[in-house]
Amino acid sequence: MSTSLAVVLFLAAALATAYVLFLYPLGLALLAKWRPKPVFKRWDPRAVSVIIPVRNGERWVRQKLESVLALDYPMNLLEVLVVSDGSTDGTEEIVRSFSAQGVRLLTVPAGGKPAALNAAFPLVQGELLLLTDVRQTLRADCLKRLVSCMADPSVGVVSGNLLIRRGNTEEEESTGLYWRYESWIRRNLGTVDSLLGATGPIYLVRRSLVKPIPPDQLLDDVYLPLCIHLEGYRLVLEEEAIAFDEPTELRSEFRRKVRTQAGVLQMLWTFPGLFRSANRMRFHFLSLKVGRLALPCLLLALLLSALALPGPWRWVLGGPQLLAYALALADPWMPPGSPGKRITAPLRAFVVLVAAALWAFSILVVPARSLWTETRAAAPRSRQAGGSENGSRFMR
Secondary structure, eight states: OOHHHHHHHHHHHHHHHHIIIIIHHHHHHHHHHHSOOOOOOOOOOOOEEEEEEESSOTTTHHHHHHHHHTOSSOGGGEEEEEEEESOOSSHHHHHHTTGGGTEEEEEEOSOOHHHHHHHHGGGOOOSEEEEOOSSOEEOTTHHHHHHHHTTSTTEEEEEEEEEEEOOSSHHHHHHHHHHHHHHHHHHHHHHHSOOSSOOTTSEEEEGGGOOOOOTTOSOHHHHHHHHHHTTTOEEEEEEEEEEEEOOBOHHHHHHHHHHHHHHHHHHHHHOGGGGSTTOTTHHHIIIIIIHHHHHHHHHHHHHHHHHTSOTTHHHHHHHHHHHHHHHHHHGGGSOTTOHHHHHHHHHHHHHHHHHHHHHGGGGGTSOGGGGOOOOOBOOOOOTTTTOOTTSTTEEO
8 A cells, every 4th residue: 555545544534433433423412502403392191002022021021011000191091012022931921910900912923023013003092102122111200201292293203211220340331331422412313303213112103103114124213213204203302201221241232233233224225215315314314324334444444544654653543543452352351340441341342332333234145133132131120229210320
């Protein structure tokens, strides 16, 4: 590689990387501050159907249903449907024990989450649908807050806010740090205009706007909201509509990130309208979603071009990159709680999650369903032991 080409490639990769990781998020934050687009909110009780798809969730389902039934919402306006997607454990028996409280069970052959949701949609009557996963518990006031946002006729989807309990290890803390970064970006997107998806464990949609989800789609919480967005509706975030979740290990987060990034790749050919000028969020989609997919290639170009520079510049600009990757590789052997672990754990989390974006391209050569894996999280904590709702034991 010639010196001039190496310089051009390094500068281009450095600028693009900085844009994806820092400049775009900071610009978005400023735009959200200077030009917010408020959501009109008014509490107006409406019939809501809660749909909980689950496969082999006996570890979580009792606590989940208890949190749903404890919602501060008129029970005569609430119906709850659990869809067992081919569960082979005690999930269905636990759900049946709630039948006297109005909880219904639908059993379907194992076919994936989209198929489970599609089976549920025709069987519920609510004007609004609350789609929520089995693992996360809900704060009592969350549904009221979500429904209040539907007083704005421009809103088609309201996403709740996921609070992650603080991890017990540096690995779990680093994963939580990444989620806080993601949540900050999502909050600003919703303030500017519209999200580019929803928080899968907790989002509310207008039933009249719901469309069947193709069974091979990896991200129902992106596919369905984007269908609604492209019809002209806003996808907004209600920060105070909170679901609580347990921290996850980095290995589990890697698998989840592979699936989500592969799902974004699906959207590129599923929704060509995202690239058209009629999509008012096109700039944000390209900057955020497409930029994240390109990030592994940008970082590789940044390293290789730095190492191709002459003389001391090779080590001035390439050395820190090599050191960062070496520290990330060394993280599994760093003693827990040591000062070095506080440096290596975030670096490892960053490298692993960027690698997940690269691995997501495997969807081009393998069936999409093969990228579905169970998310492994810490054991559920009791609602009393989960900490106060003021965030003292949670990470936003």
